[in-house]
Amino acid sequence: MLALITSPAALLQNGSPSKTLIDSLIKIRASGNAVGITSNHSRPAWFDDAFKGTDVIFIKTDARQNGEVIRNAADTLKIEPYDIMVLAVKAEDMQMAKNGHAMLIAAEWSSDRAIKGLGIKVSNGQELEELVRLTDGWTGHWWFEGNNTNYNARALADLSGYGNSITVAQKALAGKLTSTVKNGGPQLTALALLASRSLLIDGYYEVEDLLWGVYPSSQPTHGDSEVLSDFTHALRTTVSLARFAKRDEPLFIRHKASEKRSLNRGGDRTDPSDQIATIHVNPFYRTRLRNRNVVVIDDCTTYGLSFGVAAAFLRAAGAASVTGLALGKFGKTMQYYDITINSDPFAPVTQGQYSSAPSVTFEGNTDSRAQQTLIRLMP
Incomplete structure:
Protein backbone atom coordinates (compact mmCIF):
# COMPACT_ATOMS: atom_id res chain seq x y z
CA MET A 1 0.00 0.00 0.00
CA ASP A 136 2.13 0.48 -6.33
CA GLY A 137 3.37 -3.00 -5.53
CA TRP A 138 7.03 -1.97 -5.46
CA THR A 139 8.28 -4.01 -2.53
CA GLY A 140 11.93 -4.29 -3.49
CA HIS A 141 15.00 -2.22 -2.90
CA TRP A 142 18.01 -2.41 -5.23
CA TRP A 143 18.46 -5.68 -7.10
CA PHE A 144 22.18 -5.36 -6.31
CA GLU A 145 23.73 -3.36 -3.49
CA GLY A 146 27.44 -3.50 -2.74
CA ASN A 147 29.88 -1.36 -0.76
CA ASN A 148 33.65 -1.42 -1.02
CA THR A 149 36.65 0.66 -0.07
CA ASN A 150 36.87 2.89 -3.14
CA TYR A 151 33.23 3.08 -4.25
CA ASN A 152 29.73 1.67 -3.84
CA ALA A 153 27.55 0.09 -6.53
CA ARG A 154 23.79 -0.13 -6.96
CA ALA A 155 21.61 -1.66 -9.69
CA LEU A 156 17.87 -1.16 -9.72
CA ALA A 157 16.96 -4.38 -11.51
CA ASP A 158 18.41 -7.64 -12.81
CA LEU A 159 17.64 -7.88 -16.52
CA SER A 160 19.54 -11.09 -17.31
CA GLY A 161 16.46 -13.30 -17.45
CA TYR A 162 14.31 -10.95 -19.51
CA GLY A 163 12.89 -12.90 -22.48
CA ASN A 164 14.00 -16.28 -23.80
CA SER A 165 17.33 -15.21 -25.28
CA ILE A 166 19.66 -13.20 -23.08
CA THR A 167 21.41 -11.61 -26.07
CA VAL A 168 18.17 -10.48 -27.70
CA ALA A 169 16.76 -9.48 -24.34
CA GLN A 170 19.73 -7.28 -23.51
CA LYS A 171 19.39 -5.41 -26.78
CA ALA A 172 15.62 -5.05 -26.44
CA LEU A 173 15.67 -3.94 -22.81
CA ALA A 174 18.52 -1.49 -23.35
CA GLY A 175 16.52 0.00 -26.21
CA LYS A 176 13.39 0.24 -24.09
CA LEU A 177 15.27 1.86 -21.22
CA THR A 178 16.83 4.39 -23.57
CA SER A 179 13.48 5.05 -25.24
CA THR A 180 11.80 5.55 -21.88
CA VAL A 181 14.48 7.95 -20.69
CA LYS A 182 14.38 9.89 -23.98
CA ASN A 183 10.62 10.08 -24.40
CA GLY A 184 9.54 10.71 -20.83
CA GLY A 185 5.95 10.19 -19.77
CA PRO A 186 4.50 8.21 -16.86
CA GLN A 187 6.97 5.32 -17.25
CA LEU A 188 10.00 7.57 -16.86
CA THR A 189 8.38 9.40 -13.95
CA ALA A 190 7.66 6.07 -12.24
CA LEU A 191 11.20 4.87 -12.93
CA ALA A 192 12.63 8.03 -11.34
CA LEU A 193 10.27 7.68 -8.40
CA LEU A 194 11.33 4.06 -7.78
CA ALA A 195 15.00 5.01 -7.92
CA SER A 196 14.43 7.95 -5.57
CA ARG A 197 12.53 5.67 -3.19
CA SER A 198 15.48 3.29 -3.05
CA LEU A 199 17.82 6.22 -2.38
CA LEU A 200 15.48 7.37 0.41
CA ILE A 201 15.63 3.88 1.92
CA ASP A 202 19.42 4.22 1.86
CA GLY A 203 19.19 7.51 3.75
CA TYR A 204 20.55 9.75 0.99
CA TYR A 205 18.43 12.62 2.29
CA GLU A 206 20.95 12.84 5.15
CA VAL A 207 24.09 12.70 2.98
CA GLU A 208 25.73 16.11 2.84
CA ASP A 209 27.49 17.70 -0.13
CA LEU A 210 25.92 15.46 -2.74
CA LEU A 211 26.91 15.93 -6.36
CA TRP A 212 25.20 14.02 -9.17
CA GLY A 213 26.48 13.09 -12.60
CA VAL A 214 25.98 10.84 -15.62
CA TYR A 215 28.51 8.35 -16.97
CA PRO A 216 29.04 9.41 -20.60
CA SER A 217 27.96 7.42 -23.64
CA SER A 218 30.55 6.11 -26.08
CA GLN A 219 30.49 9.10 -28.44
CA PRO A 220 32.47 12.30 -27.83
CA THR A 221 30.48 15.00 -26.04
CA HIS A 222 31.32 18.26 -24.32
CA GLY A 223 27.77 19.37 -23.49
CA ASP A 224 25.02 18.14 -21.22
CA SER A 225 23.27 16.09 -23.92
CA GLU A 226 23.19 12.65 -22.27
CA VAL A 227 19.76 11.01 -22.30
CA LEU A 228 20.12 10.37 -18.57
CA SER A 229 20.73 14.03 -17.67
CA ASP A 230 17.06 14.86 -17.07
CA PHE A 231 16.61 11.60 -15.16
CA THR A 232 19.56 12.49 -12.94
CA HIS A 233 18.13 15.97 -12.41
CA ALA A 234 14.85 14.35 -11.32
CA LEU A 235 16.68 12.25 -8.73
CA ARG A 236 18.81 15.01 -7.28
CA THR A 237 15.95 17.48 -6.95
CA THR A 238 13.80 14.82 -5.28
CA VAL A 239 16.27 13.15 -2.92
CA SER A 240 18.77 15.86 -2.01
CA LEU A 241 18.07 18.48 0.62
CA ALA A 242 20.54 20.67 -1.26
CA ARG A 243 21.80 20.49 -4.83
CA PHE A 244 25.46 20.68 -5.81
CA ALA A 245 25.46 20.36 -9.59
CA LYS A 246 25.00 22.63 -12.56
CA ARG A 247 22.84 21.98 -15.59
CA ASP A 248 24.69 22.12 -18.90
CA GLU A 249 27.97 21.18 -17.20
CA PRO A 250 28.45 17.39 -17.44
CA LEU A 251 30.51 15.73 -14.75
CA PHE A 252 32.59 13.83 -17.32
CA ILE A 253 33.93 14.76 -20.76
CA ARG A 254 34.21 12.01 -23.39
CA HIS A 255 37.05 13.58 -25.38
CA LYS A 256 37.16 10.85 -28.01
CA ALA A 257 34.96 7.94 -28.99
CA SER A 258 35.28 4.77 -26.96
CA GLU A 259 34.73 1.23 -28.03
CA LYS A 260 31.08 0.18 -27.79
CA ARG A 261 31.51 -2.44 -25.08
CA SER A 262 28.22 -4.25 -25.74
CA LEU A 263 29.42 -4.99 -29.31
CA ASN A 264 32.87 -6.21 -28.27
CA ARG A 265 31.89 -9.81 -27.70
CA GLY A 266 35.34 -11.21 -28.42
CA GLY A 267 37.34 -8.80 -26.29
CA ASP A 268 37.95 -8.46 -22.58
CA ARG A 269 35.03 -6.34 -21.42
CA THR A 270 36.56 -6.01 -17.95
CA ASP A 271 39.65 -4.19 -19.32
CA PRO A 272 39.35 -0.52 -18.27
CA SER A 273 42.09 0.87 -20.54
CA ASP A 274 39.82 2.12 -23.36
CA GLN A 275 37.45 3.84 -20.94
CA ILE A 276 40.28 5.48 -19.02
CA ALA A 277 41.86 6.74 -22.24
CA THR A 278 38.67 8.38 -23.55
CA ILE A 279 37.19 10.30 -20.59
CA HIS A 280 38.22 12.81 -17.97
CA VAL A 281 36.46 14.91 -15.34
CA ASN A 282 35.05 18.23 -16.53
CA PRO A 283 37.48 21.01 -15.47
CA PHE A 284 34.43 23.05 -14.39
CA TYR A 285 34.43 20.87 -11.25
CA ARG A 286 38.13 21.31 -10.46
CA THR A 287 37.39 23.27 -7.28
CA ARG A 288 33.93 21.80 -6.72
CA LEU A 289 34.62 18.10 -6.12
CA ARG A 290 36.75 18.26 -2.99
CA ASN A 291 35.02 16.27 -0.21
CA ARG A 292 31.82 15.85 -2.24
CA ASN A 293 29.78 12.64 -2.10
CA VAL A 294 29.13 11.78 -5.75
CA VAL A 295 26.39 9.67 -7.34
CA VAL A 296 27.09 8.57 -10.93
CA ILE A 297 24.14 7.31 -13.02
CA ASP A 298 24.43 4.77 -15.87
CA ASP A 299 21.55 3.19 -17.79
CA CYS A 300 22.65 -0.44 -18.11
CA THR A 301 25.80 -2.20 -16.97
CA THR A 302 27.12 -5.75 -17.32
CA TYR A 303 30.42 -5.88 -15.48
CA GLY A 304 30.20 -2.56 -13.63
CA LEU A 305 33.27 -1.21 -15.42
CA SER A 306 31.86 2.31 -15.70
CA PHE A 307 31.57 2.53 -11.90
CA GLY A 308 35.19 1.55 -11.34
CA VAL A 309 36.49 4.00 -13.94
CA ALA A 310 34.26 6.85 -12.71
CA ALA A 311 35.32 6.22 -9.11
CA ALA A 312 39.01 6.29 -10.02
CA PHE A 313 38.71 9.69 -11.70
CA LEU A 314 36.50 11.17 -9.00
CA ARG A 315 38.69 9.98 -6.14
CA ALA A 316 41.70 11.52 -7.91
CA ALA A 317 39.66 14.74 -8.14
CA GLY A 318 39.08 14.76 -4.37
CA ALA A 319 35.64 13.19 -3.96
CA ALA A 320 34.89 11.86 -0.47
CA SER A 321 32.78 8.96 -1.74
CA VAL A 322 31.41 7.59 -5.00
CA THR A 323 28.25 5.55 -5.63
CA GLY A 324 27.54 4.11 -9.07
CA LEU A 325 23.86 3.58 -9.84
CA ALA A 326 22.65 1.57 -12.85
CA LEU A 327 19.01 1.28 -13.84
CA GLY A 328 19.53 -2.21 -15.22
CA LYS A 329 22.15 -4.91 -14.63
CA PHE A 330 22.84 -7.65 -17.19
CA GLY A 331 24.53 -10.81 -16.00
CA LYS A 332 24.67 -12.36 -12.58
CA THR A 333 27.90 -10.81 -11.32
CA MET A 334 29.21 -7.32 -10.64
CA GLN A 335 32.95 -6.75 -10.80
CA TYR A 336 34.98 -4.49 -8.54
CA TYR A 337 37.87 -2.49 -10.02
CA ASP A 338 40.82 -1.08 -8.10
CA ILE A 339 42.09 1.67 -10.42
CA THR A 340 44.36 4.58 -9.52
CA ILE A 341 44.75 7.69 -11.69
CA ASN A 342 48.27 9.08 -11.23
CA SER A 343 47.88 12.21 -13.36
CA ASP A 344 45.51 15.18 -13.62
CA PRO A 345 41.95 13.69 -13.66
CA PHE A 346 40.65 16.85 -15.35
CA ALA A 347 42.68 16.16 -18.52
CA PRO A 348 43.12 13.14 -20.82
CA VAL A 349 45.01 10.27 -19.20
CA THR A 350 47.50 8.22 -21.21
CA GLN A 351 48.99 4.77 -20.75
CA GLY A 352 51.44 4.81 -17.85
CA GLN A 353 49.47 7.48 -15.99
CA TYR A 354 47.25 5.00 -14.19
CA SER A 355 47.46 1.60 -12.52
CA SER A 356 44.84 -1.12 -12.38
CA ALA A 357 44.61 -4.41 -10.51
CA PRO A 358 42.69 -7.36 -12.03
CA SER A 359 38.96 -7.05 -11.33
CA VAL A 360 37.36 -9.25 -8.69
CA THR A 361 33.78 -10.10 -7.81
CA PHE A 362 32.00 -7.18 -6.14
CA GLU A 363 30.56 -8.70 -3.00
CA GLY A 364 27.08 -7.48 -2.14
CA ASN A 365 23.42 -8.30 -1.59
CA THR A 366 20.71 -8.98 -4.16
CA ASP A 367 16.93 -8.66 -4.01
CA SER A 368 15.05 -10.28 -6.89
CA ARG A 369 11.78 -8.40 -6.28
CA ALA A 370 12.93 -5.39 -8.28
CA GLN A 371 13.20 -7.10 -11.66
CA GLN A 372 9.55 -7.54 -12.58
CA THR A 373 8.67 -4.02 -11.49
CA LEU A 374 11.13 -2.47 -13.94
CA ILE A 375 10.03 -4.73 -16.79
CA ARG A 376 6.40 -3.73 -16.11
CA LEU A 377 7.31 -0.07 -16.49
CA MET A 378 8.80 -0.49 -19.96
CA PRO A 379 6.26 0.44 -22.68
Whole structure:
Protein backbone atom coordinates (compact mmCIF):
# COMPACT_ATOMS: atom_id res chain seq x y z
CA MET A 1 0.00 0.00 0.00
CA LEU A 2 1.05 3.56 -0.78
CA ALA A 3 -0.21 6.79 0.74
CA LEU A 4 -0.72 10.08 -1.07
CA ILE A 5 -0.64 13.36 0.85
CA THR A 6 -1.20 16.79 -0.64
CA SER A 7 -2.51 20.21 0.34
CA PRO A 8 -5.84 21.87 -0.48
CA ALA A 9 -4.01 24.33 -2.74
CA ALA A 10 -3.00 21.47 -5.05
CA LEU A 11 -6.66 20.81 -5.83
CA LEU A 12 -7.54 24.40 -6.73
CA GLN A 13 -7.65 25.69 -10.27
CA ASN A 14 -8.60 29.33 -10.81
CA GLY A 15 -9.46 29.49 -7.11
CA SER A 16 -12.01 26.65 -7.19
CA PRO A 17 -11.64 22.93 -6.39
CA SER A 18 -10.97 20.90 -9.54
CA LYS A 19 -13.46 18.08 -10.02
CA THR A 20 -11.05 16.10 -12.20
CA LEU A 21 -8.28 16.26 -9.59
CA ILE A 22 -10.71 15.37 -6.80
CA ASP A 23 -12.03 12.44 -8.85
CA SER A 24 -8.46 11.21 -9.35
CA LEU A 25 -7.79 11.25 -5.60
CA ILE A 26 -11.02 9.35 -5.00
CA LYS A 27 -9.96 6.71 -7.55
CA ILE A 28 -6.53 6.41 -5.94
CA ARG A 29 -8.21 5.86 -2.57
CA ALA A 30 -10.62 3.31 -4.07
CA SER A 31 -7.65 1.34 -5.45
CA GLY A 32 -6.54 0.59 -1.88
CA ASN A 33 -4.10 3.41 -1.24
CA ALA A 34 -4.51 5.95 1.56
CA VAL A 35 -5.17 9.59 0.62
CA GLY A 36 -4.93 12.61 2.92
CA ILE A 37 -5.25 16.38 2.49
CA THR A 38 -3.22 18.37 5.00
CA SER A 39 -2.99 22.04 5.91
CA ASN A 40 -1.95 24.41 8.67
CA HIS A 41 -5.43 25.93 8.32
CA SER A 42 -8.90 24.58 9.03
CA ARG A 43 -10.67 22.13 6.76
CA PRO A 44 -11.79 23.93 3.54
CA ALA A 45 -15.52 24.57 3.22
CA TRP A 46 -15.65 22.51 0.04
CA PHE A 47 -13.88 19.44 1.46
CA ASP A 48 -16.87 17.54 2.89
CA ASP A 49 -18.97 17.81 -0.26
CA ALA A 50 -16.03 16.99 -2.53
CA PHE A 51 -15.07 13.80 -0.67
CA LYS A 52 -18.45 12.75 0.70
CA GLY A 53 -18.78 8.96 0.94
CA THR A 54 -15.03 8.36 0.54
CA ASP A 55 -12.24 7.59 2.98
CA VAL A 56 -10.13 10.57 1.91
CA ILE A 57 -9.21 12.33 5.15
CA PHE A 58 -8.27 15.85 6.18
CA ILE A 59 -5.26 16.31 8.46
CA LYS A 60 -4.80 19.62 10.27
CA THR A 61 -1.26 20.20 11.45
CA ASP A 62 0.48 23.18 12.98
CA ALA A 63 3.73 22.90 11.03
CA ARG A 64 3.71 20.51 8.12
CA GLN A 65 7.03 21.86 6.79
CA ASN A 66 9.01 19.94 9.41
CA GLY A 67 7.77 16.59 8.07
CA GLU A 68 6.08 15.47 11.26
CA VAL A 69 2.79 14.87 9.45
CA ILE A 70 4.60 12.37 7.19
CA ARG A 71 6.09 10.51 10.14
CA ASN A 72 2.72 10.45 11.95
CA ALA A 73 0.93 9.16 8.87
CA ALA A 74 3.53 6.43 8.41
CA ASP A 75 3.10 5.35 12.05
CA THR A 76 -0.70 5.32 11.76
CA LEU A 77 -0.73 3.35 8.51
CA LYS A 78 2.13 1.07 9.61
CA ILE A 79 4.17 1.88 6.54
CA GLU A 80 7.48 3.67 5.99
CA PRO A 81 7.82 7.37 5.14
CA TYR A 82 9.29 6.37 1.76
CA ASP A 83 5.97 4.63 0.99
CA ILE A 84 4.25 8.03 1.09
CA MET A 85 3.94 10.26 -1.98
CA VAL A 86 3.60 14.02 -1.57
CA LEU A 87 1.99 15.96 -4.42
CA ALA A 88 3.60 19.38 -4.03
CA VAL A 89 2.20 22.68 -5.27
CA LYS A 90 3.95 24.99 -2.77
CA ALA A 91 7.44 25.16 -1.29
CA GLU A 92 5.90 24.13 2.05
CA ASP A 93 4.74 20.87 0.46
CA MET A 94 8.25 20.22 -0.82
CA GLN A 95 9.73 20.88 2.62
CA MET A 96 7.15 18.55 4.17
CA ALA A 97 8.17 15.74 1.81
CA LYS A 98 11.93 16.23 2.10
CA ASN A 99 11.97 16.66 5.86
CA GLY A 100 9.61 13.70 6.23
CA HIS A 101 11.70 11.56 3.83
CA ALA A 102 8.72 10.89 1.55
CA MET A 103 8.56 10.53 -2.24
CA LEU A 104 8.15 13.96 -3.83
CA ILE A 105 6.06 14.72 -6.92
CA ALA A 106 5.61 18.22 -8.35
CA ALA A 107 2.24 19.46 -9.60
CA GLU A 108 3.09 20.91 -12.99
CA TRP A 109 0.24 23.43 -12.67
CA SER A 110 2.02 25.08 -9.74
CA SER A 111 3.28 28.64 -10.14
CA ASP A 112 5.82 28.24 -7.32
CA ARG A 113 9.40 28.60 -8.59
CA ALA A 114 10.75 25.95 -6.19
CA ILE A 115 8.19 23.41 -7.42
CA LYS A 116 8.88 24.22 -11.07
CA GLY A 117 12.52 23.32 -10.44
CA LEU A 118 11.71 19.75 -9.37
CA GLY A 119 12.28 16.90 -11.80
CA ILE A 120 9.49 14.41 -11.03
CA LYS A 121 6.21 15.96 -12.18
CA VAL A 122 2.62 15.18 -13.15
CA SER A 123 0.55 17.52 -15.30
CA ASN A 124 -2.95 16.30 -14.38
CA GLY A 125 -4.92 13.90 -12.23
CA GLN A 126 -4.81 11.10 -14.80
CA GLU A 127 -1.01 11.15 -14.79
CA LEU A 128 -1.07 11.04 -11.00
CA GLU A 129 -3.36 7.98 -11.09
CA GLU A 130 -1.04 6.27 -13.56
CA LEU A 131 2.02 7.07 -11.49
CA VAL A 132 0.45 5.56 -8.38
CA ARG A 133 -0.59 2.48 -10.38
CA LEU A 134 2.89 1.95 -11.79
CA THR A 135 4.58 2.50 -8.43
CA ASP A 136 2.13 0.48 -6.33
CA GLY A 137 3.37 -3.00 -5.53
CA TRP A 138 7.03 -1.97 -5.46
CA THR A 139 8.28 -4.01 -2.53
CA GLY A 140 11.93 -4.29 -3.49
CA HIS A 141 15.00 -2.22 -2.90
CA TRP A 142 18.01 -2.41 -5.23
CA TRP A 143 18.46 -5.68 -7.10
CA PHE A 144 22.18 -5.36 -6.31
CA GLU A 145 23.73 -3.36 -3.49
CA GLY A 146 27.44 -3.50 -2.74
CA ASN A 147 29.88 -1.36 -0.76
CA ASN A 148 33.65 -1.42 -1.02
CA THR A 149 36.65 0.66 -0.07
CA ASN A 150 36.87 2.89 -3.14
CA TYR A 151 33.23 3.08 -4.25
CA ASN A 152 29.73 1.67 -3.84
CA ALA A 153 27.55 0.09 -6.53
CA ARG A 154 23.79 -0.13 -6.96
CA ALA A 155 21.61 -1.66 -9.69
CA LEU A 156 17.87 -1.16 -9.72
CA ALA A 157 16.96 -4.38 -11.51
CA ASP A 158 18.41 -7.64 -12.81
CA LEU A 159 17.64 -7.88 -16.52
CA SER A 160 19.54 -11.09 -17.31
CA GLY A 161 16.46 -13.30 -17.45
CA TYR A 162 14.31 -10.95 -19.51
CA GLY A 163 12.89 -12.90 -22.48
CA ASN A 164 14.00 -16.28 -23.80
CA SER A 165 17.33 -15.21 -25.28
CA ILE A 166 19.66 -13.20 -23.08
CA THR A 167 21.41 -11.61 -26.07
CA VAL A 168 18.17 -10.48 -27.70
CA ALA A 169 16.76 -9.48 -24.34
CA GLN A 170 19.73 -7.28 -23.51
CA LYS A 171 19.39 -5.41 -26.78
CA ALA A 172 15.62 -5.05 -26.44
CA LEU A 173 15.67 -3.94 -22.81
CA ALA A 174 18.52 -1.49 -23.35
CA GLY A 175 16.52 0.00 -26.21
CA LYS A 176 13.39 0.24 -24.09
CA LEU A 177 15.27 1.86 -21.22
CA THR A 178 16.83 4.39 -23.57
CA SER A 179 13.48 5.05 -25.24
CA THR A 180 11.80 5.55 -21.88
CA VAL A 181 14.48 7.95 -20.69
CA LYS A 182 14.38 9.89 -23.98
CA ASN A 183 10.62 10.08 -24.40
CA GLY A 184 9.54 10.71 -20.83
CA GLY A 185 5.95 10.19 -19.77
CA PRO A 186 4.50 8.21 -16.86
CA GLN A 187 6.97 5.32 -17.25
CA LEU A 188 10.00 7.57 -16.86
CA THR A 189 8.38 9.40 -13.95
CA ALA A 190 7.66 6.07 -12.24
CA LEU A 191 11.20 4.87 -12.93
CA ALA A 192 12.63 8.03 -11.34
CA LEU A 193 10.27 7.68 -8.40
CA LEU A 194 11.33 4.06 -7.78
CA ALA A 195 15.00 5.01 -7.92
CA SER A 196 14.43 7.95 -5.57
CA ARG A 197 12.53 5.67 -3.19
CA SER A 198 15.48 3.29 -3.05
CA LEU A 199 17.82 6.22 -2.38
CA LEU A 200 15.48 7.37 0.41
CA ILE A 201 15.63 3.88 1.92
CA ASP A 202 19.42 4.22 1.86
CA GLY A 203 19.19 7.51 3.75
CA TYR A 204 20.55 9.75 0.99
CA TYR A 205 18.43 12.62 2.29
CA GLU A 206 20.95 12.84 5.15
CA VAL A 207 24.09 12.70 2.98
CA GLU A 208 25.73 16.11 2.84
CA ASP A 209 27.49 17.70 -0.13
CA LEU A 210 25.92 15.46 -2.74
CA LEU A 211 26.91 15.93 -6.36
CA TRP A 212 25.20 14.02 -9.17
CA GLY A 213 26.48 13.09 -12.60
CA VAL A 214 25.98 10.84 -15.62
CA TYR A 215 28.51 8.35 -16.97
CA PRO A 216 29.04 9.41 -20.60
CA SER A 217 27.96 7.42 -23.64
CA SER A 218 30.55 6.11 -26.08
CA GLN A 219 30.49 9.10 -28.44
CA PRO A 220 32.47 12.30 -27.83
CA THR A 221 30.48 15.00 -26.04
CA HIS A 222 31.32 18.26 -24.32
CA GLY A 223 27.77 19.37 -23.49
CA ASP A 224 25.02 18.14 -21.22
CA SER A 225 23.27 16.09 -23.92
CA GLU A 226 23.19 12.65 -22.27
CA VAL A 227 19.76 11.01 -22.30
CA LEU A 228 20.12 10.37 -18.57
CA SER A 229 20.73 14.03 -17.67
CA ASP A 230 17.06 14.86 -17.07
CA PHE A 231 16.61 11.60 -15.16
CA THR A 232 19.56 12.49 -12.94
CA HIS A 233 18.13 15.97 -12.41
CA ALA A 234 14.85 14.35 -11.32
CA LEU A 235 16.68 12.25 -8.73
CA ARG A 236 18.81 15.01 -7.28
CA THR A 237 15.95 17.48 -6.95
CA THR A 238 13.80 14.82 -5.28
CA VAL A 239 16.27 13.15 -2.92
CA SER A 240 18.77 15.86 -2.01
CA LEU A 241 18.07 18.48 0.62
CA ALA A 242 20.54 20.67 -1.26
CA ARG A 243 21.80 20.49 -4.83
CA PHE A 244 25.46 20.68 -5.81
CA ALA A 245 25.46 20.36 -9.59
CA LYS A 246 25.00 22.63 -12.56
CA ARG A 247 22.84 21.98 -15.59
CA ASP A 248 24.69 22.12 -18.90
CA GLU A 249 27.97 21.18 -17.20
CA PRO A 250 28.45 17.39 -17.44
CA LEU A 251 30.51 15.73 -14.75
CA PHE A 252 32.59 13.83 -17.32
CA ILE A 253 33.93 14.76 -20.76
CA ARG A 254 34.21 12.01 -23.39
CA HIS A 255 37.05 13.58 -25.38
CA LYS A 256 37.16 10.85 -28.01
CA ALA A 257 34.96 7.94 -28.99
CA SER A 258 35.28 4.77 -26.96
CA GLU A 259 34.73 1.23 -28.03
CA LYS A 260 31.08 0.18 -27.79
CA ARG A 261 31.51 -2.44 -25.08
CA SER A 262 28.22 -4.25 -25.74
CA LEU A 263 29.42 -4.99 -29.31
CA ASN A 264 32.87 -6.21 -28.27
CA ARG A 265 31.89 -9.81 -27.70
CA GLY A 266 35.34 -11.21 -28.42
CA GLY A 267 37.34 -8.80 -26.29
CA ASP A 268 37.95 -8.46 -22.58
CA ARG A 269 35.03 -6.34 -21.42
CA THR A 270 36.56 -6.01 -17.95
CA ASP A 271 39.65 -4.19 -19.32
CA PRO A 272 39.35 -0.52 -18.27
CA SER A 273 42.09 0.87 -20.54
CA ASP A 274 39.82 2.12 -23.36
CA GLN A 275 37.45 3.84 -20.94
CA ILE A 276 40.28 5.48 -19.02
CA ALA A 277 41.86 6.74 -22.24
CA THR A 278 38.67 8.38 -23.55
CA ILE A 279 37.19 10.30 -20.59
CA HIS A 280 38.22 12.81 -17.97
CA VAL A 281 36.46 14.91 -15.34
CA ASN A 282 35.05 18.23 -16.53
CA PRO A 283 37.48 21.01 -15.47
CA PHE A 284 34.43 23.05 -14.39
CA TYR A 285 34.43 20.87 -11.25
CA ARG A 286 38.13 21.31 -10.46
CA THR A 287 37.39 23.27 -7.28
CA ARG A 288 33.93 21.80 -6.72
CA LEU A 289 34.62 18.10 -6.12
CA ARG A 290 36.75 18.26 -2.99
CA ASN A 291 35.02 16.27 -0.21
CA ARG A 292 31.82 15.85 -2.24
CA ASN A 293 29.78 12.64 -2.10
CA VAL A 294 29.13 11.78 -5.75
CA VAL A 295 26.39 9.67 -7.34
CA VAL A 296 27.09 8.57 -10.93
CA ILE A 297 24.14 7.31 -13.02
CA ASP A 298 24.43 4.77 -15.87
CA ASP A 299 21.55 3.19 -17.79
CA CYS A 300 22.65 -0.44 -18.11
CA THR A 301 25.80 -2.20 -16.97
CA THR A 302 27.12 -5.75 -17.32
CA TYR A 303 30.42 -5.88 -15.48
CA GLY A 304 30.20 -2.56 -13.63
CA LEU A 305 33.27 -1.21 -15.42
CA SER A 306 31.86 2.31 -15.70
CA PHE A 307 31.57 2.53 -11.90
CA GLY A 308 35.19 1.55 -11.34
CA VAL A 309 36.49 4.00 -13.94
CA ALA A 310 34.26 6.85 -12.71
CA ALA A 311 35.32 6.22 -9.11
CA ALA A 312 39.01 6.29 -10.02
CA PHE A 313 38.71 9.69 -11.70
CA LEU A 314 36.50 11.17 -9.00
CA ARG A 315 38.69 9.98 -6.14
CA ALA A 316 41.70 11.52 -7.91
CA ALA A 317 39.66 14.74 -8.14
CA GLY A 318 39.08 14.76 -4.37
CA ALA A 319 35.64 13.19 -3.96
CA ALA A 320 34.89 11.86 -0.47
CA SER A 321 32.78 8.96 -1.74
CA VAL A 322 31.41 7.59 -5.00
CA THR A 323 28.25 5.55 -5.63
CA GLY A 324 27.54 4.11 -9.07
CA LEU A 325 23.86 3.58 -9.84
CA ALA A 326 22.65 1.57 -12.85
CA LEU A 327 19.01 1.28 -13.84
CA GLY A 328 19.53 -2.21 -15.22
CA LYS A 329 22.15 -4.91 -14.63
CA PHE A 330 22.84 -7.65 -17.19
CA GLY A 331 24.53 -10.81 -16.00
CA LYS A 332 24.67 -12.36 -12.58
CA THR A 333 27.90 -10.81 -11.32
CA MET A 334 29.21 -7.32 -10.64
CA GLN A 335 32.95 -6.75 -10.80
CA TYR A 336 34.98 -4.49 -8.54
CA TYR A 337 37.87 -2.49 -10.02
CA ASP A 338 40.82 -1.08 -8.10
CA ILE A 339 42.09 1.67 -10.42
CA THR A 340 44.36 4.58 -9.52
CA ILE A 341 44.75 7.69 -11.69
CA ASN A 342 48.27 9.08 -11.23
CA SER A 343 47.88 12.21 -13.36
CA ASP A 344 45.51 15.18 -13.62
CA PRO A 345 41.95 13.69 -13.66
CA PHE A 346 40.65 16.85 -15.35
CA ALA A 347 42.68 16.16 -18.52
CA PRO A 348 43.12 13.14 -20.82
CA VAL A 349 45.01 10.27 -19.20
CA THR A 350 47.50 8.22 -21.21
CA GLN A 351 48.99 4.77 -20.75
CA GLY A 352 51.44 4.81 -17.85
CA GLN A 353 49.47 7.48 -15.99
CA TYR A 354 47.25 5.00 -14.19
CA SER A 355 47.46 1.60 -12.52
CA SER A 356 44.84 -1.12 -12.38
CA ALA A 357 44.61 -4.41 -10.51
CA PRO A 358 42.69 -7.36 -12.03
CA SER A 359 38.96 -7.05 -11.33
CA VAL A 360 37.36 -9.25 -8.69
CA THR A 361 33.78 -10.10 -7.81
CA PHE A 362 32.00 -7.18 -6.14
CA GLU A 363 30.56 -8.70 -3.00
CA GLY A 364 27.08 -7.48 -2.14
CA ASN A 365 23.42 -8.30 -1.59
CA THR A 366 20.71 -8.98 -4.16
CA ASP A 367 16.93 -8.66 -4.01
CA SER A 368 15.05 -10.28 -6.89
CA ARG A 369 11.78 -8.40 -6.28
CA ALA A 370 12.93 -5.39 -8.28
CA GLN A 371 13.20 -7.10 -11.66
CA GLN A 372 9.55 -7.54 -12.58
CA THR A 373 8.67 -4.02 -11.49
CA LEU A 374 11.13 -2.47 -13.94
CA ILE A 375 10.03 -4.73 -16.79
CA ARG A 376 6.40 -3.73 -16.11
CA LEU A 377 7.31 -0.07 -16.49
CA MET A 378 8.80 -0.49 -19.96
CA PRO A 379 6.26 0.44 -22.68
